[in-house]
Amino acid sequence: MLKVAIVGCGKVADQHAEQIFRIPDCKIIAVCDREELMAKQLQERLNVQFCFTDVQELLDKAKPDVVHITTPPQSHYTLGKLCLEAGCCVYIEKPFTVHAAEAEELIALAEQKNLKLTVGHDEQFTHAAMRMRQLIKDGYLGGAPVHLESYNGYSLEDASYAKGVLGDPDHWVRKLPGGLLQNNISHGISKVAEFLQSDSPTVFAYGFTSPFLRSIGETEIIDELRVIIHDGASTAYFTFSSQMRPILRQIRLYGPKNGLIVDTGQQTVIKTKGAQYKIHLEQFIPPWDYAKQYIANFRENVQKFLMADLHMDHGKKNLMELFYGSIAYSLSIPISYREILLTSRIMDEIFSQLGSAHCAGQSYIPPVGASA
Amino acid sequence: MLTSSIVRGQYYLMHENNPIISLDDPILITGSNGFIGSRVVETLLRYGCSNLRCFVRPSSNLTSLYTVLATFPKVRVELIQGNLLSHEDCENAAKDVTVIFHMAAGIEKTFPGAFMNSVVTTRNLLDAVVRFGTLRRFVNVSSFAVYSNWNLKRGELLDETCEIESRLVERAEAYTFAKLKQDELVLEYAQKYSIPYVTLRPGAVYGPGSHQMTGRVGINTFGLFLHLGGSNRIPLTYVDNCAEAIVLAGIKQGVDGEVFNVVDDDLLTSRQFLRLYKKHGRRFRSIYVPYRLFYFCCYLWEKYSKWSQSQLLPVFNRRRCATYWKGNRYSNQKLKELLGWKPAVPFVEASQRYFEYVRRTGEDHA
Numbered sequence: 001m002l003k004v005a006i007v008g009c010g011k012v013a014d015q016h017a018e019q020i021f022r023i024p025d026c027k028i029i030a031v032c033d034r035e036e037l038m039a040k041q042l043q044e045r046l047n048v049q050f051c052f053t054d055v056q057e058l059l060d061k062a063k064p065d066v067v068h069i070t071t072p073p074q075s076h077y078t079l080g081k082l083c084l085e086a087g088c089c090v091y092i093e094k095p096f097t098v099h100a101a102e103a104e105e106l107i108a109l110a111e112q113k114n115l116k117l118t119v120g121h122d123e124q125f126t127h128a129a130m131r132m133r134q135l136i137k138d139g140y141l142g143g144a145p146v147h148l149e150s151y152n153g154y155s156l157e158d159a160s161y162a163k164g165v166l167g168d169p170d171h172w173v174r175k176l177p178g179g180l181l182q183n184n185i186s187h188g189i190s191k192v193a194e195f196l197q198s199d200s201p202t203v204f205a206y207g208f209t210s211p212f213l214r215s216i217g218e219t220e221i222i223d224e225l226r227v228i229i230h231d232g233a234s235t236a237y238f239t240f241s242s243q244m245r246p247i248l249r250q251i252r253l254y255g256p257k258n259g260l261i262v263d264t265g266q267q268t269v270i271k272t273k274g275a276q277y278k279i280h281l282e283q284f285i286p287p288w289d290y291a292k293q294y295i296a297n298f299r300e301n302v303q304k305f306l307m308a309d310l311h312m313d314h315g316k317k318n319l320m321e322l323f324y325g326s327i328a329y330s331l332s333i334p335i336s337y338r339e340i341l342l343t344s345r346i347m348d349e350i351f352s353q354l355g356s357a358h359c360a361g362q363s364y365i366p367p368v369g370a371s372a
Numbered sequence: 373m374l375t376s377s378i379v380r381g382q383y384y385l386m387h388e389n390n391p392i393i394s395l396d397d398p399i400l401i402t403g404s405n406g407f408i409g410s411r412v413v414e415t416l417l418r419y420g421c422s423n424l425r426c427f428v429r430p431s432s433n434l435t436s437l438y439t440v441l442a443t444f445p446k447v448r449v450e451l452i453q454g455n456l457l458s459h460e461d462c463e464n465a466a467k468d469v470t471v472i473f474h475m476a477a478g479i480e481k482t483f484p485g486a487f488m489n490s491v492v493t494t495r496n497l498l499d500a501v502v503r504f505g506t507l508r509r510f511v512n513v514s515s516f517a518v519y520s521n522w523n524l525k526r527g528e529l530l531d532e533t534c535e536i537e538s539r540l541v542e543r544a545e546a547y548t549f550a551k552l553k554q555d556e557l558v559l560e561y562a563q564k565y566s567i568p569y570v571t572l573r574p575g576a577v578y579g580p581g582s583h584q585m586t587g588r589v590g591i592n593t594f595g596l597f598l599h600l601g602g603s604n605r606i607p608l609t610y611v612d613n614c615a616e617a618i619v620l621a622g623i624k625q626g627v628d629g630e631v632f633n634v635v636d637d638d639l640l641t642s643r644q645f646l647r648l649y650k651k652h653g654r655r656f657r658s659i660y661v662p663y664r665l666f667y668f669c670c671y672l673w674e675k676y677s678k679w680s681q682s683q684l685l686p687v688f689n690r691r692r693c694a695t696y697w698k699g700n701r702y703s704n705q706k707l708k709e710l711l712g713w714k715p716a717v718p719f720v721e722a723s724q725r726y727f728e729y730v731r732r733t734g735e736d737h738a
Contacts, residue, residue, distance in 0.1 A: 021681070041491070045541050166431065167430070168431065311680075311681070
């Protein structure tokens with residue numbers, strides 16, 4: 001039985017707790033928050049044994065095997081380090097750390113202490129993402145991706161998150177180097193990072209404040225981002241948008257032979273075949289094939305729903321299960337450290353480029369040939 | 373016209389209410405730009421209170437508050453922008469005040485979000501109150517929904533003596549959970565630091581400024597309005613009447629530690645209210661679902677939610693169903709006896725104003 005603790009008792013902690021309860025052979029034994037009232041409300045609702053306001057005390061007294069860190073990102077590095085030094089495996093909510101250098105240190109510490117560490121990139125562990133990975137493993141793309149497109153849509157109408165950020169000039173999200181983007185893009189960036197081959201790809205970032213936000217007097221938050229990534233072999237486009245509709249959570253992969261369109265919001269995986277048909281058959285066969293695939297996806301989702309396996313946060317549960325399994329049975333970690341680091345580095349580079357542009361009072365337009 | 377209204381208000385405040393404050397004592401109103409908050413400000417100004425401090429969030433839409441303030445141009449009103457999660461902002465707001473009308477609340481749907489913005493904020497405010505020691509009354513605006521009617525029969529009286537819900541997590545209501553915890557916190561501080569307080573639990577507040585029809589009539593789900601209230605009496609209170617009750621609870625002597633439910637006289641049934649709404653407000657299609665049928669559906673939903681490990685969250689459950697649609701009687705007797713309150717705006721006039729607002733704004737009904 002793995003003993004689990006949660007540090008940070010805000011909204012994300014609830015999402016973690018819900019999924020942890022669904023996993024056998026683990027138990028939440030302690031919660032911790034600097035704000036005692038927040039810690040106590042979670043303890044009461046979850047019926048947890050211990051409640052702390054100090055992480056060191058939690059580590060000393062509760063002695064958990066795994067600690068989930070669900071605090072704002074600014075504290076991820078310090079808390080992660082404390083937990084690793086105390087001999088705990090750590091699940092850190094995204095974004096992993098504020099800077100890549102902190103990520104490197106944490107990973108080095110985890111390796112040195114032979115402990116497991118992961119980040120909450122749970123979208124990569126939804127049913128659709130797992131199907132995608134299996135298809136790629138089976139060689140469907142016909143080789144490494146030639147090009148990737150990752151779409152990360154966002155809604156500013158979300159009352160519990162976005163409105164909180166927009167309405168509070170002192171919100172912690174605004175104090176991140178990458179602001180709203182930093183708290184949200186790691187899902188979409190990590191989907192790309194998983195398939196990049198170079199550890200230092202070239203990154204071109206262009207970001208701006210949407211006309212909508214400008215119309216309500218917001219000038220600090222960048223909520224539209226376009227990124228081009230090139231690693232020598234593959235290229236990728238990354239799009240973050242608060243205004244684009246539909247709100248996409250999608251990755252498109254184009255291999256040398258075939259392609260895949262994976263929608264983690266709608267939970268669909270569509271195979272796009274590289275072969276072309278003669279004359280008008282090209283207009284008849286692919287649409288028919290897509291229709292069949294969408295129906296198959298529909299059937300699969302309904303089946304999963306009927307089997308009670310289509311929870312809103314099922315990706316989180318899958319990731320946690322794999323992570324806990326890696327701890328309990330000494331298996332490999334679900335997200336490679338290389339991928340975590342690459343995601344952090346790409347994000348650092350994006351914010352560095354946007355930051356330079358912001359200081360200059362303009363959106364960033366990269367020079368030709370700019371590189372990371 | 374306005375001057376004579378203020379003079380009448382002053383007379384009422386000073387001579388008929390035996391107030392604990394004088395007209396120029398500093399009064400803090402949190403959530404002062406809200407639906408009820410702005411009416412509380414208006415009522416205080418009408419009573420002649422001349423030293424108001426309105427606390428608002430920096431991002432708040434202040435239209436309704438400015439509209440109120442514009443009608444009292446000569447009165448000094450201090451507007452403080454801040455966040456009650458900040459100790460510093462709380463101290464700025466609470467400094468030297470004699471009465472606090474605490475109406476700011478977390479309306480988020482998540483438990484931690486609602487808790488943080490209702491309970492942690494209230495704690496911060498109370499800490500500031502303890503520090504300054506000038507407070508004569510803390511008016512804690514709670515919610516009618518914190519009561520449990522689980523052990524009451526249909527049609528039985530639900531009043532201030534009834535039991536408080538003990539299983540709010542099961543009821544899956546973050547807002548009510550936070551309000552209940554807020555009540556507990558206020559009581560704890562009152563006992564520990566001798567803070568004089570009064571708690572008000574308004575029923576279903578309606579009036580111009582809020583399009584929402586109370587969920588006690590029914591719910592709009594999957595594009596269809598399910599009428600669930602049937603022949604139940606709805607604990608309606610018109611926003612101006614409710615604001616007056618809140619103000620009286622803040623100034624009247626001899627009511628410390630009391631809890632008041634706020635409902636108007638002559639309560640309509642859900643069916644009557646819905647009929648009037650459709651006739652004078654907006655027309656839409658609704659389907660009547662009998663209580664026992666909906667209760668059974670809630671039972672099934674609850675069981676499914678448990679079996680599926682919350683694949684569908686238990687938002688429909690038996691306790692919630694009972695709270696809102698079982699049907700009870702309500703009383704404002706205590707409010708009338710101890711505060712001398714009576715609904716100044718009768719239902720006919722109140723409903724006219726409300727339905728006109730609904731017609732004019734043409735917003736969604738639920």
